[in-house]
Amino acid sequence: MSESGILAVYLQERSKLARLLVARLGSAEEAEDILQELWLKLNGTPLGPISEPAAYLFRMANNLAIDRRRSAAWRAVREAEWVETQPAASELPDTTDVMIARERLAHVQAAIAAMPEREARAFRMFRLEGKPQKVIAAEMGVSLSLVEKLLQNAYRRIHDAGRENDAGRRAPPRLFSKEDRT
Known part of the structure; x- marks a missing residue:
């Protein structure tokens, strides 16, 4: 399938992809961000022949959602650890x-x-x-x-x-x- 073919399948399946991402992430805004990222990846990356383009798109969307959740989890851990290392106001010298x-x-x-x-x-x-x-x-x-x-x-x-x-x-x-x- 050519690049224009995968983009056509993307446009055709966009609403289903959006529902999947909202269900995975719990946020329509994040789902839209991932759909935009998916579009950019499809537009900028030369692809070889794809036998099941819809399944390929859903797998890519799911992988991007997993990456987003992992990044958010690591960010939360990193920020929590940062807050824990900061001295309280009572610990600072006057x-x-x-x-x-x-x-x-x-x-x-x-x-x-x-x-x-x-x-x-x-x-x-x-x-x-x-x-x-x-x-x-x-x-x-x-x-x-x-x-x-x-x-x-x-x-x-x-x-x-x-x-x-x-x-x-x-x-x-x-x-x-x-x-x-x-």
Whole structure:
């Protein structure tokens, strides 16, 4: 059967195909979408001889409906999983927490920048690059105990910088003492 012949059978069987698709999909709009897709496939694809053109069309329509339902099911699963992975509003940090975290990060970065070069290098290699202390010692050409000391000093500097930062952000001074309130 030629292309024009299969298109003629399509036009002849269109109402039956539409009923089949509505029954399969439960939606006249989706059935029309699939009929349009079927028309485009028939129009754009060279076909060989088809002995049962009506059965061929119904099989194609049914396959397209199955594909549509599978896609919809996967889309629903994907969207449900996406929604599950999104944090709830209560899980998001408030503005104050974000500002405090940024301020702390700036102080840590400043503390690292103020460290002696070997200390900062050992700290970056260990904490940021995730290298073992033995590897750091070998790369820097120093002993393992020196790497441990460099890291201890780095931690102490960062800790001290954090305490200095927190001291500046303590509770506001009291305007009245306990004796003044009585």
